[in-house]
Structure formats: structure tokens, C-alpha cells
Amino acid sequence: MNIIRHPIYIGLAALCLLLVQGSAFATIQQRPSTIVDLVGKSELILRGTVKSVTDGIDASGFPYTEVTLHVAEAIRGEVGKEYTFRQFGLLKPRSMGNGTVNLMVTPAGWTTYTQGEEAILFLNRRAKYTGLQTTVGLAHGKFKVSSVGASNDTNNAGLFSHVKVQPSLLAAPDRKMMSANKGVVNTKAFVSLVRKAIKGRWIEEGSMRNE
Numbered sequence: 001m002n003i004i005r006h007p008i009y010i011g012l013a014a015l016c017l018l019l020v021q022g023s024a025f026a027t028i029q030q031r032p033s034t035i036v037d038l039v040g041k042s043e044l045i046l047r048g049t050v051k052s053v054t055d056g057i058d059a060s061g062f063p064y065t066e067v068t069l070h071v072a073e074a075i076r077g078e079v080g081k082e083y084t085f086r087q088f089g090l091l092k093p094r095s096m097g098n099g100t101v102n103l104m105v106t107p108a109g110w111t112t113y114t115q116g117e118e119a120i121l122f123l124n125r126r127a128k129y130t131g132l133q134t135t136v137g138l139a140h141g142k143f144k145v146s147s148v149g150a151s152n153d154t155n156n157a158g159l160f161s162h163v164k165v166q167p168s169l170l171a172a173p174d175r176k177m178m179s180a181n182k183g184v185v186n187t188k189a190f191v192s193l194v195r196k197a198i199k200g201r202w203i204e205e206g207s208m209r210n211e
Helices: 007-019 035-041 172-178 187-199
Strands: 044-057 063-076 082-088 100-102 118-123 142-146 149-151 163-165 208-210
Touching: 035 118, 035 187, 035 208, 044 082, 044 187, 063 118, 063 187, 118 187, 149 187, 163 172, 172 187
Parallel strands: none
Antiparallel strands: 044 063, 044 118, 063 082, 118 142, 142 149, 163 208
16 A cells, blocks of 8 residues: 655645645644734634534545534624534545555644534634645634533643733633643633623724733
């Protein structure tokens, strides 16, 4: 069995990475994404349950993972009861049926999804040329929700680090949550903070910012 390593496929994989959000960025974050980054850069912020996760290769040859979310709440943006998007990479190596294997799987450090899990997603806008869509900050922009709270793949490390907010805008639960350097956050308090930041245009007005 042959493994796909022909230069044209290597070039295609590199091109996919360049075009995911319309510009090149490293697949490994240089620093954790803060709440300012996540809210400021997201086009959609959705809370819901993952209905399905599949993969495939589109008509242009781009390998993708397709996620369908049953939307419980659109915190930012307007979508229907379900929202489907695709990100770069297959779920696992795929036999092409001609003796070759496509190894262009989702890169390490990117967001992964499991059917049935509840999550809060901070989504970038779709890439102009490929239509692919990722979470802001990759794994930093997906928060898995459980009975104990919400956390991203880095255990929320740096989520509130060096974030400055006008004190009068914060309630006691906000201040308590933002005082932690990492760890699971109360889901209700987290969503409430995000809603207030969006409604009050805190980032646009400079009331919430990175220092």
C-alpha cells in the first residue's frame, strides 16, 4: 500500500493551512488566547451539543472534518437550530481505494470534536477560498461544558491573564472568575460575561482589553 507523499499533495496540505482563515498562522499558539482575543476575533459564538462528526475530501481535493452542532444558544450571530461547519483535515488516514492512503489528518493542536459533547465555540469567519472554519485560537476557542463547568484544552490557562476591564462593569461573580489563572470556570458566569462584553461593546470601546 502506498502512502500519499507526492509533492502535489504536500503542496496541497500546505496550501490548506495557508487558506484556512485567509492568511497564514502557526498551528501552535505562541501564547494562550485571552477572553479578549476570543470575543474580539469571533464571528459566531455558539453553545450547543455536537450532533455529528464526519470527514471527507471535497471537490477541490481539500480534506475536511465536518461538525454539526445542535444549537442551544447563539451568543453572537444568527444561525438556525443546527449549524454545520468544516475544518481542515481528516479524522484519520483514509484509504483512497487505489492502493494509496491520504494522511492529511487534522493537525496536532487543532480543535477536535466528539458526538454528544456539549461545548461553547468561538468561531472565526469562514475562509474566503476554502470555506473552512476554525475556532479562534484553535483549541483555545472550544470550551467543553460539563457538570463542573467549562474548560478549553489548556484548562483555561491564560484566559484572563493580563486582561483589563473597567471595574464598574464587573459583578462579583465576574471578578471571582477572572481572578483565577487557570481551571474550570462556572459556565453560567462565563456565558454571562461574554454576553455582557458583546452587548456593551466592551472590546470595541476599550473597556475590556489585553494589557
